[in-house]
Amino acid sequence: MGDVDYTEELDVAVRVVHLACVLCRRVQDGLIGPSIDQVKSKDDDSPVTVADWSVQAIVSWTLSEIFGGQNVSIVAEEDAQTLSKADSAGILEAVVSTVNKSLAEAPKFGLRSPDNALGASQVLEAISRCNSAGGPTGRHWVLDPVDGTLGFVRRDQYAVALALIEKGKVVIGVLGCPNYPVKMEWINYHDQNCQIVSKLLPPSSDSAEKGCVIYTKRGSGKAWMQPLIHEDEKLEWPNSARLIRVSSIDDPAKATFCEPVEKANSSHTFTAGLAQSVGLRKQPLRVYSMVKYAAIAGGDAEIFMKFARSGYKEKIWDHAAGVLIVQEAGGVVTDAGGRPLDFSRGIYLEGLDRGVIACSGDILHDKIIEAVYASWDSSNL
Numbered sequence: 001m002g003d004v005d006y007t008e009e010l011d012v013a014v015r016v017v018h019l020a021c022v023l024c025r026r027v028q029d030g031l032i033g034p035s036i037d038q039v040k041s042k043d044d045d046s047p048v049t050v051a052d053w054s055v056q057a058i059v060s061w062t063l064s065e066i067f068g069g070q071n072v073s074i075v076a077e078e079d080a081q082t083l084s085k086a087d088s089a090g091i092l093e094a095v096v097s098t099v100n101k102s103l104a105e106a107p108k109f110g111l112r113s114p115d116n117a118l119g120a121s122q123v124l125e126a127i128s129r130c131n132s133a134g135g136p137t138g139r140h141w142v143l144d145p146v147d148g149t150l151g152f153v154r155r156d157q158y159a160v161a162l163a164l165i166e167k168g169k170v171v172i173g174v175l176g177c178p179n180y181p182v183k184m185e186w187i188n189y190h191d192q193n194c195q196i197v198s199k200l201l202p203p204s205s206d207s208a209e210k211g212c213v214i215y216t217k218r219g220s221g222k223a224w225m226q227p228l229i230h231e232d233e234k235l236e237w238p239n240s241a242r243l244i245r246v247s248s249i250d251d252p253a254k255a256t257f258c259e260p261v262e263k264a265n266s267s268h269t270f271t272a273g274l275a276q277s278v279g280l281r282k283q284p285l286r287v288y289s290m291v292k293y294a295a296i297a298g299g300d301a302e303i304f305m306k307f308a309r310s311g312y313k314e315k316i317w318d319h320a321a322g323v324l325i326v327q328e329a330g331g332v333v334t335d336a337g338g339r340p341l342d343f344s345r346g347i348y349l350e351g352l353d354r355g356v357i358a359c360s361g362d363i364l365h366d367k368i369i370e371a372v373y374a375s376w377d378s379s380n381l
């Protein structure tokens with residue numbers, strides 16, 4: 001593995017994730033398909049469904065075009081069966097048109113467009129090609145097209161996550177975070193009140209200062225962040241990227257910890273107990289999606305903890321890209337037993353010990369692992 005450098009794979013992955021972020025924004029703004037603001041009923045999630053399928057189609061089509069000779073293997077969340085059902089016809093139409101518009105823009109990001117617009121059957125074929133089950137051998141792309149469904153629907157944080165796993169190890173990680181507050185000076189914008197962390201919480205209406213794509217390559221010891229290109233803006237591809245690095249804070253009293261927004265996804269009671277025993281003083285930063293990993297890698301928070309209810313199996317696409325980015329940016333990610341996450345055993349993180357703990361450094365990480373040992377037996381997880 002050491003002699004493969006993944007330069008081309010990383011380059012293509014960054015470009016297609018960038019394209020996907022732009023697609024998600026369009027769908028969210030109602031420029032394609034039903035607008036989120038038109039969706040009154042809580043369970044009508046058609047915009048996010050359109051974004052999910054469309055991102056999966058453009059990523060699959062692009063990877064196959066470029067790496068097709070190698071029979072690309074893609075592991076992804078969505079399954080084409082549901083989309084091709086008759087009752088999904090309205091959605092399928094919106095997906096085809098979204099995919100077509102998005103791929104027509106691909107050259108703006110240095111990617112190829114199809115010679116002719118893709119039809120419904122080609123879009124379905126691209127989506128259904130993402131049926132790999134991963135595993136310990138070979139090369140598998142892992143995609144979460146829209147991670148953080150509620151975040152997307154609420155115009156809060158969500159992510160497009162793409163990783164490449166080779167021989168069971170994550171070798172490339174790319175996270176598109178369309179609503180992540182980018183440090184203002186990077187885009188020549190001055191704002192004295194720029195508080196990255198506080199801005200993570202409330203969804204802001206001004207999208208001009210938000211959005212980035214974060215990426216890394218295994219063994220590089222580096223992670224990069226590029227601001228997202230907005231429409232009607234000066235930024236153009238190729239976009240400048242900056243190095244990012246984890247925070248140097250190792251005092252629990254000064255550290256910020258992130259966790260899932262929904263109690264259904266992680267026990268807030270258990271992490272509150274851990275926070276207290278470790279000496280964390282700040283309120284938890286509850287963030288949707290893999291943007292939590294982005295916050296650790298970019299130095300905006302120091303700790304991310306997730307303890308799902310017993311019986312829930314974590315999926316590789318919810319972690320692969322974020323874990324590698326945090327590690328290469330200088331952080332540490334393990335399960336609650338202190339062992340590395342195992343991406344080699346199919347679509348689940350099999351053998352995960354209780355939960356996931358990502359930290360900016362060893363000192364905080366060791367303290368949390370110790371606290372888990374001390375308090376686990378009395379927890380009800």
Ligand SMILES: *[C@@H]1O[C@H](CO)[C@@H](O)[C@H](O)[C@H]1NC(C)=O
Pocket residue numbers: 069070071
């Ligand atoms: C790709 O898949 C096809 C059909 O399964 C197979 O015939 C072909 O040998 C594969 N090519 C490579 C390079 O693995």
Ligand SMILES: *[C@@H]1O[C@H](CO)[C@@H](O)[C@H](O)[C@H]1NC(C)=O
Pocket residue numbers: 096097100101104117118119
């Ligand atoms: C695809 O998009 C192009 C450019 O936006 C448009 O002219 C064409 O009608 C679209 N075709 C389909 C099948 O959606």
Ligand SMILES: *[C@@H]1O[C@H](CO)[C@@H](O)[C@H](O)[C@H]1NC(C)=O
Pocket residue numbers: 262264265308318
């Ligand atoms: C979060 O919880 C919901 C509801 O139980 C579940 O459907 C979803 O898969 C969970 N997601 C993650 C990333 O844990």
